[in-house]
Amino acid sequence: MKTEGKKRVWEDYQKEIAEDHYYFQRSCIRQNFFPGSETAFLKILTGELGRDIMDDPHHTTCTGIGYHADIVPFDTTMTVVARHFALMTENGYENMIISCVTSFGIYTEILETWKHFPEVLARARRYLKKATGREFNIPKNVTHASDIIYKFKDQIAAKAKYRLINQQTGEPLKVVEHIGCHYSKMFPSWGVGGAEFPYVLQGMVESWGGEVIDYPERRHCCGFGFRQYIVRANRGYSVANSKKKFESMKPYKPDFVVCNCPGCTMFMDKWQYTISEMEGKTYDEYGFGIPVLTYEEMAGLVLGYDPWELGLQMHQVQSEPLLDKMGIPYDPAEKYKTASGKTFRLPAEPTSLKVCV
Amino acid sequence: MGKYLDALKKDVRFVEGMKSCMNCGVCTAICPAASFYNYDPRLIVNTVQTHDEEKIEQLLKDDIIWYCGQCMSCKTRCPRGNAPGLIICALRKLSQDTGLFAESEKGRQQLAVKRTVGDNILKIGYCVFPDTVIPEKHPEQGPVWEWIYEHRADIMSKFGANYKGRFGALRKIDDKDLAELKSIFDVSGGSDLYNKVEKYSSRKAKEMHMHLDETNDCEYVTHVMDYNSNTHSKE
Ligand code: SF4
Numbered sequence: 001m002k003t004e005g006k007k008r009v010w011e012d013y014q015k016e017i018a019e020d021h022y023y024f025q026r027s028c029i030r031q032n033f034f035p036g037s038e039t040a041f042l043k044i045l046t047g048e049l050g051r052d053i054m055d056d057p058h059h060t061t062c063t064g065i066g067y068h069a070d071i072v073p074f075d076t077t078m079t080v081v082a083r084h085f086a087l088m089t090e091n092g093y094e095n096m097i098i099s100c101v102t103s104f105g106i107y108t109e110i111l112e113t114w115k116h117f118p119e120v121l122a123r124a125r126r127y128l129k130k131a132t133g134r135e136f137n138i139p140k141n142v143t144h145a146s147d148i149i150y151k152f153k154d155q156i157a158a159k160a161k162y163r164l165i166n167q168q169t170g171e172p173l174k175v176v177e178h179i180g181c182h183y184s185k186m187f188p189s190w191g192v193g194g195a196e197f198p199y200v201l202q203g204m205v206e207s208w209g210g211e212v213i214d215y216p217e218r219r220h221c222c223g224f225g226f227r228q229y230i231v232r233a234n235r236g237y238s239v240a241n242s243k244k245k246f247e248s249m250k251p252y253k254p255d256f257v258v259c260n261c262p263g264c265t266m267f268m269d270k271w272q273y274t275i276s277e278m279e280g281k282t283y284d285e286y287g288f289g290i291p292v293l294t295y296e297e298m299a300g301l302v303l304g305y306d307p308w309e310l311g312l313q314m315h316q317v318q319s320e321p322l323l324d325k326m327g328i329p330y331d332p333a334e335k336y337k338t339a340s341g342k343t344f345r346l347p348a349e350p351t352s353l354k355v356c357v
Numbered sequence: 358m359g360k361y362l363d364a365l366k367k368d369v370r371f372v373e374g375m376k377s378c379m380n381c382g383v384c385t386a387i388c389p390a391a392s393f394y395n396y397d398p399r400l401i402v403n404t405v406q407t408h409d410e411e412k413i414e415q416l417l418k419d420d421i422i423w424y425c426g427q428c429m430s431c432k433t434r435c436p437r438g439n440a441p442g443l444i445i446c447a448l449r450k451l452s453q454d455t456g457l458f459a460e461s462e463k464g465r466q467q468l469a470v471k472r473t474v475g476d477n478i479l480k481i482g483y484c485v486f487p488d489t490v491i492p493e494k495h496p497e498q499g500p501v502w503e504w505i506y507e508h509r510a511d512i513m514s515k516f517g518a519n520y521k522g523r524f525g526a527l528r529k530i531d532d533k534d535l536a537e538l539k540s541i542f543d544v545s546g547g548s549d550l551y552n553k554v555e556k557y558s559s560r561k562a563k564e565m566h567m568h569l570d571e572t573n574d575c576e577y578v579t580h581v582m583d584y585n586s587n588t589h590s591k592e
């Protein structure tokens with residue numbers, strides 16, 4: 001009886017995630033810092049799961065970082081998004097997958113606004129028509145790319161070559177899952193598990209053998225803060241908020257952090273380096289820092305993709321200690337080679353954060 | 358009603374975000390900006406709620422509206438359904454429309470935002486692109502980024518990207534698509550906001566006897582990007 005009630009309540013926290021035929025909206029930050037993650041996402045969807053997804057070169061930035069740094073007005077961002085809906089419509093698609101959490105938040109904000117203020121929707125149609133001659137349908141289904149991996153997590157688990165288990169001890173890996181604020185804090189019904197029990201990453205981790213850590217600052221923002229990072233004078237805000245999280249998670253000895261927002265992934269990686277330079281401090285036992293992965297990288301490792309093709313060497317905190325724990329083989333000689341086999345001078349070594357060469 | 362309140366009420370984010378505040382302070386308790394800056398989002402909501410035009414004008418000229426990081430954690434938690442973060446979006450827009458942003462240290466930084474992310478959007482169709490994350494300006498990115506930046510044309514393809522190619526990750530956005538983006542900015546008020554930020558900043562630069570030109574290395578842009586009076590944060 002008790003479990004049934006819980007199940008019913010849990011159903012209220014679910015969202016609809018389309019089965020197939022998606023139009024893909026790339027992310028500026030993910031392409032910039034983790035291009036291998038979007039590549040892996042498309043490979044998983046088409047290669048592993050046999051889904052149809054359109055990667056349209058004609059979409060642009062959604063202007064999201066500019067919008068949240070207040071330099072792009074709402075009406076402009078809304079019309080850029082309307083253009084993306086038009087491209088989706090013209091190509092015969094109805095389901096949209098969004099790679100960036102900032103974008104995803106913007107799409108949800110706009111769709112919710114249109115629901116409550118039809119005159120704003122009418123204005124979007126008018127502006128788009130005037131600016132580009134285009135018209136659009138509102139998508140039937142809008143998801144963040146992590147929702148899709150969540151939906152197919154058990155199919156991925158069935159194909160897993162490696163699991164989130166420490167091969168030396170047989171224990172589940174301890175994982176910090178960090179969900180981007182704009183995934184469901186603004187409009188809870190748009191996220192798996194809502195704002196109270198966001199389950200999108202935890203579901204993957206548990207399905208692939210790992211264990212999620214519940215630590216005090218689990219839901220605190222990574223500290224991006226848009227203008228608080230873009231403007232050099234404000235960056236103290238950004239690093240201080242990440243630090244608050246690291247201090248809070250450290251006692252739980254996480255094996256790695258996984259994020260669904262590309263911005264959070266980048267900041268939680270790079271600020272560990274910055275803190276180590278500023279204070280000589282690292283947040284693991286051995287001075288290597290805590291690796292911070294995208295969920296596509298986590299899925300890719302589970303599926304046995306080459307870590308160097310996934311782009312793990314693009315992170316400042318290196319992931320070899322994690323690969324060793326999972327029992328994943330890698331060739332150190334391939335790490336810094338380009339696709340054509342060239343090797344350049346290796347990245348310089350930080351002052352105190354240890355790296356694997 | 359007065360001119361500021363009328364303008365705020367035209368912003369759909371203000372209408373959505375401002376119900377009625379009971380001063381409980383839950384938004385401040387959860388706010389990452391409040392844990393770093395001398396800052397209390399509750400005060401902003403409460404001030405706007407007074408409908409006092411003079412006090413609202415004071416807000417528009419003050420650093421206080423520029424501390425928020427727009428995480429929107431406050432929207433989830435406010436027991437009255439307010440969203441301080443959304444009210445702040447509307448105040449910031451109005452502060453730029455009226456030129457009052459140029460009266461505060463943190464407000465003046467909007468020119469730095471416009472000259473970086475703002476210009477990237479219209480010039481290349483991305484908010485950020487590898488070419489724009491210049492290591493000297495981003496020491497926090499560390500040596501691995503420096504290595505990627507230096508060899509970006511060779512390295513990116515290993516991860517399936519097509520740097521400055523015609524499709525895929527990091528493609529060059531087509532001129533026709535960029536023209537549509539520009540046209541959207543012209544029609545919907547985006548270009549107008551850029552122009553206002555430039556215009557009021559240029560006025561302020563003159564007043565402060567600082568040189569401002571179209572480069573990002575000029576005195577005024579460097580100043581707004583780097584200057585910190587160190588009077589804002591808790592420690
Ligand atoms: S949480 Fe809501 S009601 Fe409470 S102080 Fe903040 S805005 Fe006012």
Ligand code: SF4
Nearest residue numbers: 388425426429431442
């Ligand atoms: S949106 Fe702004 S005011 Fe609200 S919690 Fe986040 S930083 Fe604080």
